[in-house]
Amino acid sequence: xxxxxxxxxxxPRRRGRxxxxxxxxxxxxxxxxxxAAREEFSARGYEKASVRGxxxxxxxxxxxxxxxxxxxxxxxxxxxxxxxxxxxxxxAAIEDGPLEGVGERLTRFVIGVWENPATRAPxxxxxxxxxxxxxxxxxxxxxxxxxxxxxxxxxxxLPDAELRAELAAAQLVGIAMLRYVIQVEPLASADVEQxxxxxxxxxxxxxxxx
Amino acid sequence: xxxxxxxxxxxPRRRGRxxxxxxxxxxxxxxxxxxAAREEFSARGYEKASVRGxxxxxxxxxxxxxxxxxxxxxxxxxxxxxxxxxxxxxxAAIEDGPLEGVGERLTRFVIGVWENPATRAPxxxxxxxxxxxxxxxxxxxxxxxxxxxxxxxxxxxLPDAELRAELAAAQLVGIAMLRYVIQVEPLASADVEQxxxxxxxxxxxxxxxx
Numbered sequence: 001x002x003x004x005x006x007x008x009x010x011x012p013r014r015r016g017r018x019x020x021x022x023x024x025x026x027x028x029x030x031x032x033x034x035x036a037a038r039e040e041f042s043a044r045g046y047e048k049a050s051v052r053g054x055x056x057x058x059x060x061x062x063x064x065x066x067x068x069x070x071x072x073x074x075x076x077x078x079x080x081x082x083x084x085x086x087x088x089x090x091x092a093a094i095e096d097g098p099l100e101g102v103g104e105r106l107t108r109f110v111i112g113v114w115e116n117p118a119t120r121a122p123x124x125x126x127x128x129x130x131x132x133x134x135x136x137x138x139x140x141x142x143x144x145x146x147x148x149x150x151x152x153x154x155x156x157x158l159p160d161a162e163l164r165a166e167l168a169a170a171q172l173v174g175i176a177m178l179r180y181v182i183q184v185e186p187l188a189s190a191d192v193e194q195x196x197x198x199x200x201x202x203x204x205x206x207x208x209x210x
Numbered sequence: 211x212x213x214x215x216x217x218x219x220x221x222p223r224r225r226g227r228x229x230x231x232x233x234x235x236x237x238x239x240x241x242x243x244x245x246a247a248r249e250e251f252s253a254r255g256y257e258k259a260s261v262r263g264x265x266x267x268x269x270x271x272x273x274x275x276x277x278x279x280x281x282x283x284x285x286x287x288x289x290x291x292x293x294x295x296x297x298x299x300x301x302a303a304i305e306d307g308p309l310e311g312v313g314e315r316l317t318r319f320v321i322g323v324w325e326n327p328a329t330r331a332p333x334x335x336x337x338x339x340x341x342x343x344x345x346x347x348x349x350x351x352x353x354x355x356x357x358x359x360x361x362x363x364x365x366x367x368l369p370d371a372e373l374r375a376e377l378a379a380a381q382l383v384g385i386a387m388l389r390y391v392i393q394v395e396p397l398a399s400a401d402v403e404q405x406x407x408x409x410x411x412x413x414x415x416x417x418x419x420x
Contacts, residue, residue: 045342130392131341132255137392145394166388166397167408174384178376182340182347184355187376198377202412 030068033058037065037079042121046076046129046136076129077139083122084143103168103204106152107196110172114180115192127181144169156207168206171199240278243268247275247289252335256286256346286339287349293332294353313378313414316362317406320382324390325402337391354379366417378416381409 036058040049051072055062069075097105113119129136149169153161175195178184246268250259261282265272279285307315323329339346359379363371385405388394 128341131338131387140392141394149394163396163400163404163408166394167385167412170384170388170397171381171412172384173387174380174382175377177341177383177387178380182350184351184359184376186372187380190373194373198373198416202377202381202415205412206408 029058029060029064033060033065033068033075034079034082037069037075038083038122038125041076041079041129042125045125046133049076051075073135073139076136077143080122080126080139081143083119083126084148099208100204102207103202104196104200106168106207107172107200107203110176111192111195111199114176120180123176124181127176152207158208164206164208168203171202171206175199239268239270239274243270243275243278243285244289244292247279247285248293248332248335251286251289251339252331255335256339256343259286261285283345283349286346287353290332290336290349291353293329293336294358309418310414312417313412314406314410316378316417317382317410317413320386321402321405321409324386330390333386334391337387362417368418374416378413381412381416385409 033054037049037054040054040057043049044053049072051065052062054075055065058065065075069078114123126136126140130140131137145166149162149165153165156164158164175187179187179190243264247259247264250264250267253259254263259282261275262272264285265275268275275285279288324333336346336350340350341347355376359372359375363375366374368374385397389397389400
């Protein structure tokens with residue numbers, strides 16, 4: 001997590017391409033920009049977040065953000081793709097074990113991701129942004145619907161598999177909204193095991209039930 | 211619900227109290243402000259919406275908005291209370307008929323409210339605002355959790371009734387999020403009857419199941 005040493009020369013900063021010095025330790029700076037982007041989108045939402053603000057938080061020139069990622073939309077997609085990387089491994093949870101346990105494994109996985117503060121923040125950023133902005137919503141659709149749910153659906157090999165996966169996801173999305181985002185009680189304070197006991201059979205039913 | 215007739219005098223407009231001319235047809239103006247507030251909160255979200263913008267859209271002085279409703283927070287609460295009036299009648303759907311049909315009646319009710327463009331807009335405003343703003347979230351909690359879900363829970367007369375009501379609500383909230391807000395396919399285009407057939411038993415199970 002060594003932030004790249006931002007510029008530079010004694011010339012005034014300019015828009016356009018970053019100076020060589022700025023991009024010398026590429027991977028670390030790139031990581032740092034993504035981290036700053038997640039925090040900026042999380043704190044301010046897609047619309048209010050700016051490349052300038054992300055650059056400032058990462059301690060780099062805005063040109064470097066553009067250089068690595070392009071437009072704000074592209075920074076957002078890169079940031080949530082990284083944030084979503086663990087979630088995109090969820091379909092593996094379907095294969096690891098018998099099909100009749102898939103509801104519980106998926107439920108535990110999603111609740112686990114939300115219970116962990118490190119993964120909760122980027123998820124909050126995605127939800128907030130997708131709810132408020134069509135660009136963010138379309139990125140969410142592409143990532144979540146096509147990749148995550150599409151992969152789960154293909155493994156089900158049932159009629160209506162995509163709709164089943166989305167209805168299961170809807171149960172989990174709704175719990176995330178009420179428990180973690182809006183924080184409605186008693187759901188917000190309910191014991192995880194109590195939740196799993198009630199929710200896993202529902203998710204299982206959506207995925208493999210009649 | 212008779213708003214007090216606000217003042218008075220022939221002086222030029224100023225911040226503070228509205229002139230008599232503006233407030234002559236009180237109830238109509240009040241309605242008009244609430245309608246403008248719903249649209250403003252719906253279009254811009256809680257944080258970006260302003261009393262000034264609402265007043266402009268309603269064709270009145272901002273002072274009149276303050277006079278009728280007080281702060282922006284109070285305008286928001288009034289607007290979503292009105293928008294939520296139909297939803298707050300949902301508990302009646304629980305009593306009208308046998309308990310074993312409650313899942314289907316509640317599911318049809320919620321989907322119906324979201325399918326209707328007139329009620330969908332204020333709901334979107336509530337969701338967008340509650341997701342992004344703690345003030346809006348706390349108003350949402352008070353209205354939805356306490357009034358709507360609390361009333362349903364009391365009628366269930368079961369252990370964990372509140373949690374049951376919230377998990378049923380979570381399934382419906384998640385469907386609303388994925389179908390109407392983020393518009394994930396195939397859920398967004400699924401036939402209402404197909405949805406009810408899959409979702410009603412789940413809602414029923416949460417409310418009255420083992």
